[in-house]
Amino acid sequence: MEDSRDAGTGRGHWITVGKAATNNLREVSVRIPKGALTVFTGVSGSGKSSLALDTVAAEAQRLVNDSYPAFVRNRLPHAHRPDVQTIDGLTFTVLIDQRRFAGNARSTVATATDIAPLLRLVFSRVGEPSAGHSPAYSFNDPSGMCPRCEGLGVVQDVDVDAMLDLDKSIDEGPVLFPVFRPGTYRWKRFAYSGLFDRAKPLRDYTAQEMHDFLYAEGMKPPDPDPRFPRTARFDGVVTRMRDAFIRRPPTSMSKETEQALHRVVTAQRCPRCRGRRLNEAALASLIDGRSIADWTALPVDRLHDVVAGLREPRVAPALAEARRRLEALRSVGLGYLSLDRVSSTLSGGEAQRVKIIRYLGSPLSSVTYVFDEPSSGLHPHDVRRLTELLLRLRAAANTVLVVEHHPQVVMLADHVVDLGPGAGEDGGRILYEGTPDGLLQTGGPTARALREPVTPRTAIRPDRGHVMIRDAREHNLRGIDVAVPLERLTAVTGVAGSGKSSLITGELPRQHPGFTVVGQEALRGGGRSTPLSQLGLAERVRQVFAAASGLAPAWFSFNSKGACPVCKGRGFITTDLAFLDDVATPCEECEGARFNPRALAVRVGGASIADVLAASPGALAELFAGHADIVARLGWMRRVGLGYLAVGQPLDTLSGGEKQRLLLARHLGDVGRGHGQRIVLDEPTTGLHGSDVDRLLALFDELVDDGATLVVVEHDLRVVAHADHVIDIGPGAGDDGGRVVFQGPPAELAAADTFTGEALAALSRR
Template identity: 30%
Template sequence: MSTKKGAQYISIRGARVHNLKNVSINIPRNQLVVVTGLSGSGKSSLVFDTLYAEGQRRYVESLSSYARQFLGRITKPEVDAIEGIPPAIAIEQKVNTRNPRSTVGTSTEIYDYLKLLFARAGRTISPTTGKEVKRHSVTDVVDFISTFPLGTKVMVLAPYQSDDAAPTTDRLLTLLQNGITRIEACNEIFQVEEIISGSAKLPKTCTVNLVIDRFSVSDEVDFPGRCGDSVQTAFSESDGSCVVHTFDSNNKPTATLFANRFEENGVQFEEPSVHLFNFNSPLGACPKCEGYGKVIGIDEELVIPDRTLSLYEGAVAPWKTESMQAYRDQFIKQTAKIDFPIHRAYEHLNEAELNLLWNGTKGVDGINSFFEYLEEKKYKIQYRVMLSRYMGKTVCPVCKGSRLRPEANYVKVAGSNISELVLMPIDELQAFFKTVVLEPHEAKIAERILIEVRNRINFLMDVGLGYLTLNRLSATLSGGESQRINLATSLGSSLVGSLYILDEPSIGLHPRDTTLLINVLQNLKHLGNTVVVVEHDEEIMRAADQIIDVGPLAGQHGGEIIFQGKIDELQQAAPDSLTARYLIGTEQIPVPKFRRKSASFVEVKSARENNLKSIDVKFPLNTLTVVTGVSGSGKSTLVKGVLYPALSKLVNGYGEKAGKHGCVTGDLHRIKGVEMIDQNPIGKSTRSNPVTYVKAYEEVRKLYSDQPYAKANNFKPSHFSFNMEGGRCEECQGEGIIKVEMQFMADVTLVCEQCHGKRFKNEVLDVRYQGLSIFDVLELTVDQAIEFFGSQPGSTERKIAEKMKPLQDVGLGYVRLGQSSSTLSGGESQRVKLASFLGKENSGGPFLFIFDEPTTGLHFHDIRKLLDSFNALVENGHSLIVVEHNLEVIKCADYIIDLGPEGGKDGGQLVFSGTPEELLKCKESYTARYLKDKL
């Protein structure tokens, strides 16, 4: 290959990673390339396990000798050669962080720049006087004096500092020795010698000042020097204060106080520093909640579980019991004269009425007084039990959820403090920083900081996240939001000449917002980067400079390059490509012939968590219900934040705290259980994998322990477990790999030198079944395993095949049995969970299943399989609620709940509920506009 060609292309020769069949391909540089194909066809093996892995390996090689010492042990991708590869950056489908301190602001680095902005250009405003708090320098005082007309008489004074009411003789003698000969009190001057001799007496009620100097304002060259020396002396003789008396034409003095301390009106303030705005530092964190924003306290949602009730009807839960009802009656009696609305629903009380109910007033004891009484009596067990019933995580009363100590919010930039900025939606924050006006001195300091802040905010807007706030917890983001934040963070680094590798960036994006994402990808390319995207979204495919289709099928039937070129050529040149067939329309997901209807339902009333506008939403049972709407409209909040935890508590008997809502009603007796099938990993341990999750590995271990060699060596089923001591390799503890922590870099994963990645001791690996060791079985794909075990005559073998069948049914036939859960994408993890429930079909029901973006990582053909699984669940009496943007799933729904109309503060409303055909008539719905072409 010529040098010129090498510069134009990333050339891969003979790639054989996983199921790739000796693939050779030239990927054009500085273009947007989409790699597509069925799930398991080999896309990730080509892009991540070959291209990115080699890019990272070469990056480490270019670093220090410390890093290079591990290189001999880092496994190279199984490929003959890769040429022309630039530095690689991968933005994968990462699982959200569960760190309660991580926010959108910290993960995008915007908050770091805001801390710097407030520390350098912020003004501290006194909350009592409203004046700016300043530390005066000698220059400030000299400049002040110089503003007066020439000849103006000036006296520089230092406030007398002593515990004594008046200077003692010893103190006066010391002052004389220091050259101070006069004292001022009540606008009179007294000689120090006269006070010592007793010929003059200081008034007892006046403030005493030491006279440092007296002069007239002059334009002489040495005047600023003399003036400055006097001011400096005044600061040093007092506690950092200086009083300047200026005299008018009538010889009447005007006093002006200066201080070289950071204070205002006698109150000392904390000087702005980066640490003051850091809620992860003891210097900046709120002392009450330690920077979490929440504390354990009386939880309003537990005290008032049903906001649709009035006080008289029993809205206050602890006052409903017979023993505590007297407190409700007492409150009603105490508020009778002020006409408190005891028959009005709690949710309709105004702010003043809520304040009265909770905090009481003179002669009225509110809810908080009741709980204070319980605190006093908690030495009795019944009161301790009652208190614990209503305790939960609640907003910190000191910082009001801002996480920062109160002093941090005294510092303002353009009239706003940092807490106000992080609570603004990003689209409002963008407008704020576009129009922010600073003083010339501040503007110069903040110039570079503002450029970085504006750029990063613009990137978040470009990827469709304008509805988020910087204070939003990373743990509450969806998988798609998380990935787009990672994309925005990478954009903020403004790298050029790099290889960006993205894994389904369209996840979680409504079709309306996909155009924004395409613009971002095009901008990355125009900067001079190569952008390789693993994607199934039709719109992104059509925007690509080149498409690479991997297939033709999944697993051992994939791993080949079916097509490379422009999308128009794909539809003509690759008739055998499933991607081409679906794009042309020769293969398609059919619209259902009829929509299921149900008279049974569950209803969420008055949902008002995050941006939800106190909406009532009905979810029909025994149907496929799809919840849709633009990004940030409130779908996840409604389904995952309110409906699931509330239903789980009512039906399952346990569950996390539900988001703010009135109540959940309906035909709950028709549901035997509620299951959330999200994209979180299937296990906390890296040793967890699909075969253990669907309970098939127990039978495999039993089968191997029954083999003659195992019996001869007294091997039990536990010897074939990589989670227990006995048969596993103890060097890597059954993982097959060892992680090496690198300084200031990502950890390096190395193959275990003891077992060479085989996870078990040699004697355990010597046990064979039909020629395969236990490690060989774990290396089989689901399809291969079903074929292998299904063809055997034994009942145990058939049971193993049956337990794995659901994995195949949900389109995971290509996944290896022993593949670590940490290497599964969010969509794959979700489908493993679905397979697990499909395998429990006979365990009773009906269940309500909730899915969050189940089409993640799915090709059109795989979505068809997924819909078949969904329909099978509904036909078996179960109910499905799916949060989804994919139009193929939306068109197949029995019932649609569309939220919006926009994201963020302009969302959270119920735009539509009904069938897909009825949705098309809804003019306010963005979903309707895009669905029109699919029906």
């Protein structure tokens, strides 16, 4: 007799998706087995994330949210309905992506993992002398925080010497900070206060005048200029800076203001708590000679042993749960972290693994867990631990969906869905569904990348000299000296937390400023910034349209005169339905084009400005073939593997790896490819398929052959094998790392007794 769960769609055993068209998907239909580990793979931009994350996970989370009352639903993240005709068999779904933790200085590894409340409870019951209840041990609570730094561990203040030009008068603009330039409203406050001689240089001010100019607070000027607001009070420059940029920093600011702020605001370790964030009472409460700050400063590996060695019946449940969570951190390869590490400083891969531990050992079953490239940032040695975690989640009667490129993860799967064949408009189709062994028999790019062995380079480029990193001690580095070859491709590798990034993105550019670091830092601009603007081409394209029309360039910006008057250049209208979800619909006035009719009426080569933003770099290069500067920069975008993106795609829709490669394209567009470039890349293959990695390596070869020096912090063994020189840092992470365990060509590394050497040897035998 047929199982009733299998009637109709078979929803008891399958998640079924019918005609999904989210992003670049081409009406994809697929069945995903429940209770299994399914890997979605394909070249970068093929649509795998669109299917697993933006369709399956998004619809499941939207439906769960819809089950709550409207009052609750309005306070949950709003998930938009994906473009899919039918979807069935969904379960409660958890999405574990690589978004870094928000830049909140009050969030640490301890708070992000919910270990902090457990430790506070232990100290409130066992610590001697007791500081009070649990909040008395929290740097986020007034009863526990250091009163000097308010629990931040650092104190910030204005560097007056860096901010003032004492030889200038008020009329000349003596405050070297953008918001105090002559003519700004803040400048008018002290210029029209009547308190100062506007023509006198600051150097000639009396002590009282200088004090008022800098530190006055709420002063009522006795004889102000008529242009001074009648009810206003005068605050000094430093007082205003502290209030507007230190105590309550703005949520957004221009790049110029941000750079100026870094120059004039200094941060130092709090002298009262010595960076430990807590007040005297909390720090004086000890267990076996250690305070709670001492506990959280220990690496997780050592803290686990400390907690395991404490036998105290009064807090036995809290200790047991703390041990379980610490063990979970160790099991995901994060034993080198300390609990006082600010969570926003974690990499995307580290943040993802911190999120994973919340679900290990959960009593929930029949949950769907969706992972977005969990191997990113992981050494092959650490990927083994990751695969064990995925199998543990599956073994607890859960469904595990993973978007992934790493061969170890792909070959571990019960079921593989391969998308492609290409990226963007050339992708969005199902190429293969089935077992990993069956995938190997196909002829697609994923199968080729999995089958081909990785062969270490033997034709090493000639010696062109080197630069020395001396006595490197940042973070866990052990005072090491390292030679970095010039005009070669150098790969720096090691397990996560070994110290490779501290050495190459920290010490190298600090000791040798000629190296430019292209990392994965956030790109500003959000939905109103695009690859075109990041490449520095947006204004150039506007000038071409302006020359063709006689209009000002601002008419071809959706952030200025060219914006659609209805949607204000956003392309859609958001309707606030109070306690119901907001509804975003395409703007009927511009039909999503973002521009007004006057801007859209102008054509260059038959294309409107909206057509330009919808074009790929290749198509746009053809359109602007007569403009060599535009074509050259678009060429770099294609060369770094971003040819599938639309140049007008909102920046906040790009992945971390895509943003880094866009930064690289921008840098190469600025400096070209000539002799003498020295570039540091921090894991540039993040999110790249094996075939895309090969394309990026071809670009690296061209740059180095033209005389550039490339130093790449990387785990991908294709990059390691392709390098001229490898620097392997380790042997382990945290206190067990920070040393050079190998230097030399990749062929010799494959024979070395290191984690990287073992992984490279295994892959070259494939």
